[in-house]
Amino acid sequence: MENNKKPILIAGPCSAETREQVLAIAEHIKDLDLAYFRAGIWKPRTRPDAFEGVGKIGLDWLKEVQQNYGLKTTVEVATTQHVEEALKSGVDALWIGARTTVNPFSVQEIADALQGVNIPVLVKNPVNPDTKLWIGAVERISKAGIKDIMAIHRGFSVYEVKKYRNEPQWQIPVDFMKEFPDMPIICDPSHIGGDRKYIQEISQKALDLNFDGLMIETHITPDKAWSDAGQQVTPEQLKEILSKLIIRNLAPKGAPMGELEDLRIKMNRLDNELLEILKKRMQISEKIGAYKKKNNMVIFQKDFYEDSLQKNVKNAVENYNLKGKFASDLYKLIHQESINIQEQVMNKPTE
Ligand code: PEP
Ligand code: MN
Secondary structure, X not given: OOOOOOOEEEXXXXXXXXXXXXXXXXXXXXXXXXXXXXXXXXXXXXOOOOOOOOOOHHHHHHHHHHHHHOOOEEEEOOOHHHHHHHHHHOOOEEEEOHHHHOOHHHHHHXXXXXXXXXOOEEXXXXXOOOHHHHHHHHHHHHHOOOOOEEEEEOOEOOOOOOOOOOEOOOHHHHHHHHHOOOOOEEEXXXXXXXXXXXXXXXXXXXXXXOOOEEEEEEOOOHHHOOOOHHHOEOHHHHHHHHHHOOOOOOOOOOOOHHHHHHHHHHHHHHHHHHHHHHHHHHHHHHHHXXXXXXXXOOOXXXXXXXXXXXXXXXXXXXXXXXXXXXXXXXXXXXXXXXXXXXXXXHHOOOO
């Protein structure tokens, strides 16, 4: 986000359910300066007996939203037929859902249906944490001639039960931003959190990471919603969430940048020291590899590894003020690289 830029806001129900529900939500959020009013009418559900959307009748309700409230609308499309019906009905933007982005055949089908059409397309990340698949989907849509593309980060499926419904894995959208620095990226805290109580914290985190906007599922009676009930908020809750967001600047006017420069220089210096130390550590790994080779020992010594992992993490937490998880992840990564180096030494043919 550029300095002082207001976040792009997309809101509306997970699913359009009835004409009255759609219009009531639009009535309550019409003054929020929305980029788009969202509503799913074809719903990709995990199980076949769940509510699969009202279908194209919902397009008529969205037309009323445009006409009565002057709002722009967006729907999810997953097939050529969806694209054609949405375009015919004059929807303002299309979005590609996570379960579609995951499949290059489906994305290509949508891209083919969009050849020569001028409409904004929003591309959600795939359900699995695969940055390239997300990038590939954007490239397919872009090659179809679509100029106005935004990305939506909605988190990634994980098997274990975690705090959030879909793990944000923030490094992935950050990598995506590096690939497409000029493309707006929106965060969908509703699908990441899976529970309305997390929307505030996830939205704030996204803005702090320089996301350009938010897509928040909003319903007039969320607990009675036909899909994603627990994660939708009322229009009043949406307004409260927005009012509590802190919008930070990239480079605040008048802030002493010199101070930040100093800190960055210090940090760079320490990064170099870390690299020096790592280099020395890897040189020792080479020597250990040579010793083990000479004495015909296996590389991985489980007891020694577990003992030093435990000691290092304890030391990091107790004496260096570092978090246990961070210390443990870091040590495991360094240890793995040490094993790789020892393997190279071990398997190098002797002259
Ligand atoms: C949705 O936005 O309602 C939806 C189905 O999202 P996702 O594709 O992120 O699961
Ligand atoms: Mn939903």
